[in-house]
Amino acid sequence: MKLKPEKLKSDQAQPVLDLSQLDAGIRTRIEDAVLHLFSEREFHRVGFGEIASTANVSLQTIYKYYGSKEALLYSCLETWLGMLALRMVDHLQGIETYQDKLRKVFWVVLDFFDRNPKVAQLMMSSVYLNTWGRNRTFRQPELMGVLMHTLADGRAQGILTDEVDEKVLLDYFMGVMERLVHMHIMRGRTEPLANDANVLFKMVWRAIAKPGQE
Amino acid sequence: MKLKPEKLKSDQAQPVLDLSQLDAGIRTRIEDAVLHLFSEREFHRVGFGEIASTANVSLQTIYKYYGSKEALLYSCLETWLGMLALRMVDHLQGIETYQDKLRKVFWVVLDFFDRNPKVAQLMMSSVYLNTWGRNRTFRQPELMGVLMHTLADGRAQGILTDEVDEKVLLDYFMGVMERLVHMHIMRGRTEPLANDANVLFKMVWRAIAKPGQE
């Protein structure tokens, strides 16, 4: 089944960054600094000099490899979300039941942000919802692709509701996860959100499954 | 029934603005300019001078009443969200059924953003999720209060599920609405989202209602 991704206005033509020449140690220091700073303060309250000195790297190096403050942030996010994607693919292996598969998707996301709460905080303090939608990094086509695919399958098999457009199913799934993670962190909860993944998922399932489904 | 509001860190002590002295015409021009500009471009891409000249008001006047670019934006948002709150209260009058009440809440929100898409766009381009949660303006305690109250009632009457914490019900409700509005605009849809309010609400209802409920 072919997915026709939404035609979005600007894909914010990011000049593709080549980080391959960048020393791994330095790169880690930069990413750590970015995570540390942008998760604590809002984008425009974080100074570029601060990033450089926290990472113990020269300003020029960052500029050379990342190009700008914005690009730096997005590039780092791409790294982290890439980790999420990898983990997702890994965990979906060998799952049979349809519901189990969706549940797993749900769980992997909650679990990821339980393990990387700063990534969530950073996205909340430094990324506009807007950018989210317009920027390739945040649309995470691979991840979304898998999910869209799965949901489409569910409909095709008569498992998920067909009262609404397919994309709306995605909206429910994503909307709930986003808000749950967001509020879990805002409320400063410490027990892993993934602990409740089952109950929480059951609710989403009820929303998107064809009524009558168990 | 007593509500224990979340203890949130900083309430971002906004020095209360006094707009009562501000000429209504000027205020409208300013709010229009803010809506126009911040919905098109991101917060930091909108210049203060631009706002002033678009509103045909001097920089100083804006500074006098609003204090800063940030405060200006938040204050305007307060105005608009206040309109939403008013409308909500108005529409909830005289509704009997519990489900009808919740459905109405859902509908009023979708309808509001159908009528004021720029407000949604502005929030997406210029407000961080984070600020959202921390800033009193965005928490809209009155609005949330009503909703929380309603949800609590629903549980007390055995209508809503008690598998999860009450606040999680709120998260589902809000999460879905947020994402629906967000994506509706991102996708550039033109038919009112509120047209589908019924189907969309039914899905949310299935998620949060105690299973077995019609």
Added chain:
Amino acid sequence: MKLKPEKLKSDQAQPVLDLSQLDAGIRTRIEDAVLHLFSEREFHRVGFGEIASTANVSLQTIYKYYGSKEALLYSCLETWLGMLALRMVDHLQGIETYQDKLRKVFWVVLDFFDRNPKVAQLMMSSVYLNTWGRNRTFRQPELMGVLMHTLADGRAQGILTDEVDEKVLLDYFMGVMERLVHMHIMRGRTEPLANDANVLFKMVWRAIAKPGQE
């Protein structure tokens, strides 16, 4: 003997102020405030609002009668220097000897600033030497005229030196007085400078008198 005053570039065409309609009490309050404030702080450190509130007069009244901060200051100075001129004319009456006349001029000036030290302070903190020369108010043509006249007379009678241009005699006379008053105040001396007028004048006299004169 006719005096041909220097042709100076701009006479800073002050739109002649008409203070005749201004209530005497208000005018006094304004002049007092100006004297008080401009003698303590530099011109640009004195706010117009401050002047109005110190004088207990509305900003508009000051603007109406004086036109601007600069004009206000100059107009007040004209008043005070006018008092000096009056006093000068008064005191020069009935003096016979040439030297006595000059000495008297010298004394009247020192005495005036002994009595009105704030006027001196104000001139030092708020008037540029430049403006001094270019502005009619400060050139005080009447006063200077008398002095020039007297010095010319002295040369004609063979009393004053003719080694230099007449105007240079004026420069010596004025330069010394200016500096004496200036430093007397800067040093915070309290005994009247006029007390020493005799000795001090004798020195000036030696400078400008034709050698051999007693």
Added chain:
Amino acid sequence: MKLKPEKLKSDQAQPVLDLSQLDAGIRTRIEDAVLHLFSEREFHRVGFGEIASTANVSLQTIYKYYGSKEALLYSCLETWLGMLALRMVDHLQGIETYQDKLRKVFWVVLDFFDRNPKVAQLMMSSVYLNTWGRNRTFRQPELMGVLMHTLADGRAQGILTDEVDEKVLLDYFMGVMERLVHMHIMRGRTEPLANDANVLFKMVWRAIAKPGQE
């Protein structure tokens, strides 16, 4: 002989500027611009942006090194008056006679302003007499020290008059020079004032020398 310098109120604690890091070329361009602009117009009529663009240097660079418009002006003046001081020391070498020494002081000053008329103009348009006296830069302690010292010597040797306080001698000397330079420029004279240094000095000498001295 010990000099007890006047205790002056505030020494206007200038946060010492460090211009050593400033590129010599840029510094020259800045000083030229300052000289050019402030000698033509009054302090508050010269915009900072104008200075920057005239000097072809960015606003920020000037702020970095000088801190403010006022500090910029004073710092430049320090440079120029420092040149005068250097020249003075240089020229006083190897002069024997007491009178010759004083005459030389007189001449060097007149000559300096003949060569740098804009410096004089700038001081007249942009520096208040007051600031002059209170600000270390303008008191030029080294220069004044030398002069004070010389005058004290003259008294000790019985050459200068002891009718008045030593400081008064300084006042005569300075007052005359100041006024001569000031008026020479105001009158737009073009022949060097230093040409007349001899006659002009003789007059000052008569004023401060003990009568009977040649």
Added chain:
DNA sequence: GATGAATGAGATTTCATTCAT
């Protein structure tokens, strides 16, 4: 790859002056 400096843009502040009541 690091360092220090220069730049341009834009936010914020202060204030004389003007307007309207």
Added chain:
DNA sequence: GATGAATGAAATCTCATTCAT
């Protein structure tokens, strides 16, 4: 004649980005 607000201009400051070494 007083009051309060609006305006324009200019000073000052912060910061991302660029340059040169």
